[in-house]
């Protein structure tokens with residue numbers, strides 16, 4: 001039992017269960033801040049500004065990791081008897097996302113390079129109601145506010161209600177369907193600047209609804225105060241919010257690679273094809289605890305640390321090369337922007353065989369551009385490493401989206417629009433030699449009785 005009374009949170013983990021009391025579900029920082037304080041007070045070292053770039057292996061097992069310090073460019077190496085990856089998702093491979101800028105997917109890329117299996121990577125969750133107002137930062141829009149206004153297409157039709165859906169009532173369970181319906185309006189030419197429109201013009205309701213903006217309410221209100229909502233409609237479109245897919249783990253957070261564990265959004269398979277709202281933080285607590293325990297037990301049973309391989313020297317060489325050779329190539333940030341836009345266009349909430357083929361072509365070009373990029377400072381070198389991981393993750397998502405010839409949950413193929421029971425399978429990705437190997441495996445239906 002972990003009591004963080006100061007913050008009004010208590011976490012109790014038993015075998016297979018976690019019970020959490022507190023307000024964190026409404027606000028993730030309510031969970032993060034107390035846990036950081038608790039870790040610090042327990043003597044855990046927290047290193048800032050280190051970008052971990054590669055897992056080191058000795059034989060089959062992971063024996064540590066290497067990364068570099070963004071502030072001074074120094075390569076750092078960590079020896080570890082066991083390693084837990086908790087690097088979060090990869091929302092940043094898309095330009096339309098509400099995820100933090102650091103959500104670039106290195107965990108998936110590192111695990112894949114180290115031989116770990118990834119599953120369900122085609123299932124990328126879009127949050128249906130994102131503000132995409134030109135000139136303002138993107139952020140999630142509270143479905144309760146959308147409910148109070150009129151969400152319309154360019155022909156002023158309330159298309160969600162006409163299809164029998166209510167933004168407020170249905171968003172927890174039907175994020176996939178709502179996102180698909182909004183993207184269909186845009187795709188079929190009834191959008192406005194790649195968005196649909198939220199009409200909040202009735203002044204009384206607007207006043208009330210803006211008090212419900214949720215997390216970071218004051219900042220969002222400040223941005224919105226630049227607009228006159230009694231005259232202007234807001235642009236709304238789905239934003240990438242969560243990765244249902246990720247590293248395959250067993251019930252104790254172990255991967256198929258010895259001494260490598262994982263927990264949280266970087267793992268796959270916990271939520272199936274469409275995560276229900278509110279489950280992600282519970283996932284981090286349940287599987288974070290289990291993975292931590294298993295990793296600690298594994299480490300205790302290992303007699304000694306294993307020397308690291310040559311990864312540190314290789315990373316140092318690569319970073320020096322990046323900084324030494326200004327070329328005619330694109331800068332990392334430019335490659336990142338092109339990748340993000342391309343993924344929204346070709347492997348977004350609506351996909352077809354044709355758009356996926358286009359994505360493969362673009363990814364080949366982007367990888368080629370990356371081989372000629374350069375960095376003028378340490379920070380930019382970090383961006384180059386990030387974009388390399390982002391391209392790898394995009395390749396994996398695109399391969400899986402290409403493979404699944406049906407529509408299910410967050411994966412919607414316009415050329416295969418129906419769910420098909422033959423596809424009650426997980427798509428599994430693994431690196432074998434230099435090749436990406438894909439296979440399918442029958443999904444094991446889990447009953448509540450065990």
Ligand SMILES: Cc1cc2nc3c(=O)[nH]c(=O)nc-3n(C[C@H](O)[C@H](O)[C@H](O)COP(=O)(O)OP(=O)(O)OC[C@H]3O[C@@H](n4cnc5c(N)ncnc54)[C@H](O)[C@@H]3O)c2cc1C
Pocket residue numbers: 025026027028050051052053067086087088089098099100102103105106107140241242263264265266277278279280281282284
């Ligand atoms: C706007 C928003 C609102 C949300 N609201 C809810 C909600 O109400 N309820 C809910 O259940 N879920 C919610 N979610 C989802 C949930 O917040 C995430 O799924 C969850 O935080 C993931 O936790 P994590 O620990 O796995 O990863 P993260 O919280 O993403 O943490 C990963 C950490 O790893 C670090 N990292 C990544 N790569 C590297 C690297 N190479 N080297 C060093 N460090 C690295 C990152 O900097 C970060 O600190 C929300 C998500 C968003 C974006």
